[in-house]
Each structure stands twice: as structure tokens, then as C-alpha cells.
Amino acid sequence: YEIRLSLVGSEMCIRDSLRSAKATLKYILKGSKEGESFHPSMTFFGFQYCEITASEDIEVLSLTGEVVGSATEEGASFVTSSSSINQLYSNVMWGQRGNYLSIPTDCPQRDERLGWTGDTQVFCRAASYNANVSAFFEKWMRDMRDGQRSDGAYPDVAPHSWVGYGQAAWADAGIIVPWTIYLMYDNKKILQDNYASMEKYMGFLSHQKGDGYNYNGAGTNYGDWLSYEDTERRFVSVCYYAYTAQLMAKISEALKTDDCDAYAAKAKAYRNLAQEIKEEFQTRYVDADGDLKQKSQTAYLLALKQDLFPTEEARKKGLETLTRKIAGNGNRLSTGFVGTAILNQTLSQFGESDTAYNLLLQRGNPSWLYSIDQGATTIWERWDSYTKEKGFGPVSMNSFNHYSYGAVSEWMYRTMGGIDIDETRPGFKHIVLQPVPDNRTEIPAGQERINWVNASFPSCYGDIKSSWKKENDGAVSYQISIPANTTATLHLQLPTLDYVVEESGKAAVKAEGVSSITFMNGKAVLELQSGSYQFVVKKGK
Numbered sequence: 001y002e003i004r005l006s007l008v009g010s011e012m013c014i015r016d017s018l019r020s021a022k023a024t025l026k027y028i029l030k031g032s033k034e035g036e037s038f039h040p041s042m043t044f045f046g047f048q049y050c051e052i053t054a055s056e057d058i059e060v061l062s063l064t065g066e067v068v069g070s071a072t073e074e075g076a077s078f079v080t081s082s083s084s085i086n087q088l089y090s091n092v093m094w095g096q097r098g099n100y101l102s103i104p105t106d107c108p109q110r111d112e113r114l115g116w117t118g119d120t121q122v123f124c125r126a127a128s129y130n131a132n133v134s135a136f137f138e139k140w141m142r143d144m145r146d147g148q149r150s151d152g153a154y155p156d157v158a159p160h161s162w163v164g165y166g167q168a169a170w171a172d173a174g175i176i177v178p179w180t181i182y183l184m185y186d187n188k189k190i191l192q193d194n195y196a197s198m199e200k201y202m203g204f205l206s207h208q209k210g211d212g213y214n215y216n217g218a219g220t221n222y223g224d225w226l227s228y229e230d231t232e233r234r235f236v237s238v239c240y241y242a243y244t245a246q247l248m249a250k251i252s253e254a255l256k257t258d259d260c261d262a263y264a265a266k267a268k269a270y271r272n273l274a275q276e277i278k279e280e281f282q283t284r285y286v287d288a289d290g291d292l293k294q295k296s297q298t299a300y301l302l303a304l305k306q307d308l309f310p311t312e313e314a315r316k317k318g319l320e321t322l323t324r325k326i327a328g329n330g331n332r333l334s335t336g337f338v339g340t341a342i343l344n345q346t347l348s349q350f351g352e353s354d355t356a357y358n359l360l361l362q363r364g365n366p367s368w369l370y371s372i373d374q375g376a377t378t379i380w381e382r383w384d385s386y387t388k389e390k391g392f393g394p395v396s397m398n399s400f401n402h403y404s405y406g407a408v409s410e411w412m413y414r415t416m417g418g419i420d421i422d423e424t425r426p427g428f429k430h431i432v433l434q435p436v437p438d439n440r441t442e443i444p445a446g447q448e449r450i451n452w453v454n455a456s457f458p459s460c461y462g463d464i465k466s467s468w469k470k471e472n473d474g475a476v477s478y479q480i481s482i483p484a485n486t487t488a489t490l491h492l493q494l495p496t497l498d499y500v501v502e503e504s505g506k507a508a509v510k511a512e513g514v515s516s517i518t519f520m521n522g523k524a525v526l527e528l529q530s531g532s533y534q535f536v537v538k539k540g541k
Contacts, residue, residue: 016395021111023047035061044068046098046109046401048377069097072131075458078412081451084369085360085412091372092406095379096123096130099403103140103159107381107399114157115143118222119404121173121180122341126410128184129419129457137181138190144174145197152204166204167221168237169338174201175244179251185460186427191251192258202248202270205241224298226382227336228366231296236338238281239302245274246306250423281308290314297325298339305346323347323355331358333366337404344411353415353436360408361447368408379406417455418466422489428459433528434491435468437476461486465532475538482530487515490526492537494519500540501526503533 015023023045027038052060078089099105103115104123120140127133140158147160154171156163165171175198178190223233252267281303285293290310292299300322302308309315326333335343344356363369366383374387381402385393392398414420418435421428438450452469462483469477482488492501501524503511508526515527524537 017392017398017400018110019396021109023109029058044101044108046107048400067097068101070100070102070136072100072133072136073458074131075456075463076130076413077454077456078409078417079454080416081453082361082448084372084448085450087372088368089409089412091376091378092126092403092409093130094377095401095403095406096127098378098401100127100131100133100136103143104136106404107402109401110399114161114163115140115159116157116163116170117144117154117173118156118167118170118225118337119402121169121176122337123403123407124173124177124180125184126407126413128180129410129413132185132458134181134185134187134190137177138187138193141174141178141190141194144177145194148174148197148200149204151207152200152202154201164221166208168223168233168240170222171201172240172244174198175247175251179247182251182254183421183423183426184428186429188254191255195251195255198248198251202244205244222337224296224336224338227296227298227339228334229296229298231298231339232294235285235294235299236302238277238284239306239308242274242277242281242306242308245270245277249274254426278306278308282310286310286314291317291321295321295325296335296339297322297333297343298335300325301335301339301342301346304350305342319350319352323352326355326359330364331355331362332364333359340405341407344408345414348411348415348436354440356411356415357438357440357450358447360411361450363447368405376400379403413455413457416450416453417457418468418491419455419457419464428457428461428464429486431459431464431482431486431488432491433466433480433488435466435478436493437468437470439493439495459483459486471538473538475536478533478535478537480528480533480535482528482532484530486530488528490528490535492524492526492535494522494524494537498540499537502536502538508535 025040025043030036052063079086098108101108104120105113106116106119107113124137143158144154147155147158149155149165153166154174155165156167156170174194178194178198181187181190220233220237223236224231249267249270252263252270256263256267286309287293290313292303300318304315304318304322309318333340333343344359347353347356360368363373370383371380371385378401381397381399382393385398385400415434415436418433420432420434422430422432424430435453440449443449452467454467456463456465463481464483465479465481467479471477478492480490501508501517503514508514508524509517511533513529513531513533515529517524517526519525
């Protein structure tokens, strides 16, 4: 006789959001009295819950869920005093594991599983902290080159499928991803392999014009995808054009050892291009007072990150406007895929880490912790894909494993943990350590405070460790480990001028391995040799 067994992959017990994906496996038992087992080898499922049904009474002795993904070595660790933030980091990791299977898919469960380039570029640096993805992205960039159109446009998904070409913030992954992998791993080969392809793409961009780019709508289809407030799509495309020109100048500089004169000339040309784009941006998007005509959070973030304001005063006013908008929105973001990916990083870059902490820790919709309060175990495509109050959101596009908003883990490593890159010595040959504790004195209702962070990253030279803890007496203790054959610059915050820095109980300047220490702009800046250190920042006697 025959017995049929069905396994149903589901998202929180709902399959409608899978669209046309059946997510069902049927197995016909052969009827052996000794029992039998089955292991599917031709498919995989993305699911949180599964349901087993059978056409006859059977005894199921065991059911094992096996994780399937690319063999990207994990070794990083990020733990804090907050169980909610620890859950957020776990969600980011499981989102990456579920989607990095040969290609960086947007989601592993519904009828796509496509290598969306926009999702990829915003999350790439976060992914590089979470696991060693250097070889993974070398392979994926071959997919990008294979799908590149004859006019130089990169595809919106790689490997190329039915989706289009040349969309701003999506196709730009062809330049952003190689640069990111070079920085994180000192992988110069990925720049060399893709430089000609990247130049073809820059050639494509140089021929686009008009609000719709006048070429099958290329460039402005997506904008700040799924944002809560609108940013003109052409604004986004111009900002990304400036960004890719800036990166091409840096990439050309990085390749100068291959052919100094040729790459030096290219670097100069791309710097000039970036300046021309900046001037055009200011003509089109900046008013007479130096403020942006576009008023969204994402607009200010892009202009700040790409250095597109005309003056330092305008930049400061732009930052003030951004922080005021965030505070006025209840310390909530209103950004989409583009803005959220650079939100906390840009705030911290310009000294607004307190605002970044507020964004991280607030629990209203939209926020990273809101979805966790609704039961999320991976990163969702929408902040409110499911709510305990209203149930499931629109099923036409409602993924429960969509890693883009997990890009915040990049900020968690770079600012909370403080482990960052020196672009002049990539691959963490020289490490920039700038941990920023949660210094908020007034805690908004419903939020918690971060009292300690413990971060570890397995660089090519060995484990980099950075942890801090706020002590009861107001001091902050730091534990730092720097691997052999590397050096580091450590930035420690000093609340006031009467604070001092000690290492293992004595003045830091006298500690072994501390080459120098300087005090400036409310910080102590220490040059360190490899080794382990225990610093304390406290009030002097």
C-alpha cells in the first residue's frame, strides 16, 4: 500500500505570503515494516513552522530541520546587556544564514529567491562582520558580470532573471560590493577582476539624463524602497552617482601599484566627476540658504554621507534638521531600504550616537525591536509584517526573512563594539577602535539602557576583541585585544576634562604597548601595538 506524507513549509502558519511557491514536499512510503527515512536533496524551504500530514496512521519517530547555506565561516560574536538587542543580532544572523545560499537571495521562502542587488549592497558590510564572505562575493560578482548588459548596466538581480537593469542603489552594488570586500579582507583581486566591468557601468551612468534617465525608466524605479516618507527617486539616483564616482576614485588609488600612471589619472578623473556631480546636486537640490529642498530623513542622510552640502555650516544645519526630525517623530525612523542602511552609521559619523542609540532601543513602529516584540526570529521585509494587534500585513509582499534592515548590525560592530577599518590599510592591518558607550542620561519611556557590550571579530590576522562596561562609580572599563602583526588606534570618550585613562591600574601613557596618547575633542586617542589591554576611564583624584 501507499502512504503519502506532506511537509508544508510555512511562515508563522500562513502560506499566502509565499505567493505561487507551493512550499510542499510529498513522499510516498514504500511500506517497509522496519521503518524508513527520507532526506530531500533537490530543494530547500524557508520556514518558521512546519506541518506534517499523512493519508494513513503512521508513527513519525523523528523530524530534523537541517540548516542549508553556503560554507561561509562564522566566528564573530556580539553580546550586550540587553536581551532584546541580543535577539536582534540573532535575527540578523539567521537572516543571513537563510539567504546566503550560493547567491545572496532576498528571501528563502517565497516565489523569488533572487539575488537582489539593492538588498545585497546595503547589507554587504554587515555580512562581512558576521561571517567570512570574501569568496562568496567573488563568485557573486561573476554573476554580476555575466548579467551585465552591453551598454554597461548591471542587472537588478544577479544571476540575471526577468527583472530589469541599472536601478540606482541596486545596480550600484557592482561597485559597492567589491570595495566593501577589499576593505574588510584586503582582497585586491576582487577590484582587479571587476575594474573593467565597473568602468563600463560608470560609462552607462554617464549617458543617463532626465528625471527618468530616459532609458526604459532605468535608475529611478525603486528609490528609498518601502520608506515611511517620500524621497524623490532621482534625488536618490544622483546621490548614488556621486557615491560610485567617489568609490571609483578610491578603487583607482588602491590599484595604483598595478599601473601607477594609468590608475592615478583615472583616480583624478573620478574625483573631478564626483565634484561635478556635487555641484549639479547643489544646483538642483539645495536652496539659497544651503538647506535641502528634499526634507526626508533619507535625503539628509544621503547628503551627509556623500558630503554633498555646500558648506560646513550647511552640513551642521542639515545634521540638526535630521536629528530634530527623528526626535519629532518619537525617536523613530521613517527611512526605507536605502536610508535605514546608513542611518545609525551616519549619525555616529557626525557625533550623534545618542540619537542612534535612541533609534536602536525604541520599541514603537517602525523600529528594530518592534518586530521582535511581535515575535520575529529573523529580519522582516516590513517593520509590521505581523502585529499581535492586527495580524498579518498585505500578503502580496510580506516576507518574514528579508535581511536588508539587518544592516544595523554593521553599526553595532563599528560603533557599539567600536571595531572599524582604516581605509589606508585595509583588511584590519591597522585597526580603528572607537567604542561608543550608551551615554544617554534621559531614557525615553519604554526603553532600556545598554550597560555593557562584548564584541569579537575574526580578522585575517586573528581575533579583534573590544568590550566595555559601565561601572557603578561612573567609570567605564574597556578590554581590548589586538592580534599579532597589527596595530590599532583606540579612541576613548572623556566625559569631562578631569577624567583620566588608566591601563591595568597605572597611567595609560606608561603602559606597555601604548606607543602614544593624545587628548583632543573630548577623547583620548591611543596608538597601540598588538596585545591585550584593560583600560579604565574615570575621574581623576
